[in-house]
Amino acid sequence: MDNREAIGSWLSGPRAAAQEMGADFGHRGKRLGLPEDGPGSIAPVGRRVGALFIDWALCALIAFAFLAGRRLEAANNWALVVFLVMSVLTVGTVGCTPGKRLLGLRVVSLDGLGKLPLWRTVVRTVLLGLAIPALVWDRDNRGLHDRLSGSVQVRG
Template identity: 40%
Template sequence: MARWIESWLPGSPVGPAPEPGGYPGQRFGLPETGHYSVAGLGRRIGGVCIDWALAYLLVLLVAGADAIGTPDFSWGVLGAWFVITALMVSVFGMTPGHIALGMRVARTDMAQYVGVPRALLRTALIALVLPPFLRDPDGRGWQDRASTTIVVRVVRG
């Protein structure tokens, strides 16, 4: 039986739960390990931290060191992070943090591009902080479920 949230949250497969002993991403046809397997939470948090640090540095370069600690500086960092994340995910499917840690955002229907509306929704929900920690058995937070995306590993080699 589907949980109550699956009845209204887009991108939530309603139907049989993952098989016991299954692995994250199995219901989407993703491999258990290696290229295109589901990225872990630690790797995802690391990617957001890298993107946040990049946004911080960009705002620091524009506003100067005197602005550190002011509300305008904090909002500027959030705005820069939002633009970097939404733009890069919508066009390339990955942010600088994703690139550094070998990840990308993929649509669950495996279409090539995430697109602007999905990227904006996904980024807005990440900015709320809590949705990424409310995860399903496939490791997708509410931001991924609402935008019908999943973060996968990209193994170079």
């Protein structure tokens, strides 16, 4: 083994090194019993971020419409409130926010891949509002807010 090969394995990270030694991680969602691709597979990160952007823009428009002529900071705070309420109502009833619906995503419970119960939707939304849990992911691309609520975002 020359130095380039050793440095290359070090730079590629522990997952690549473990795979070279024979570890099989499988596809994202395999541990959860989800398919590799198609409906019911783990939602791609790009679509999830896109859905979040769409939802946030919609909530900001609603907040600005109701607070026209007031301070911008107040509208930003109200946009977060609108976002949290919208998330609880839409994910708790139909399983997806408007942004997720437009991009073909949904939030399901891991118990039976059905709709997430309302109390778990509230837990998920509160953690999502804190932002930090949504930035901590596992190898299945599930944020801490999804793990603690027993949910997963999948393709519709």
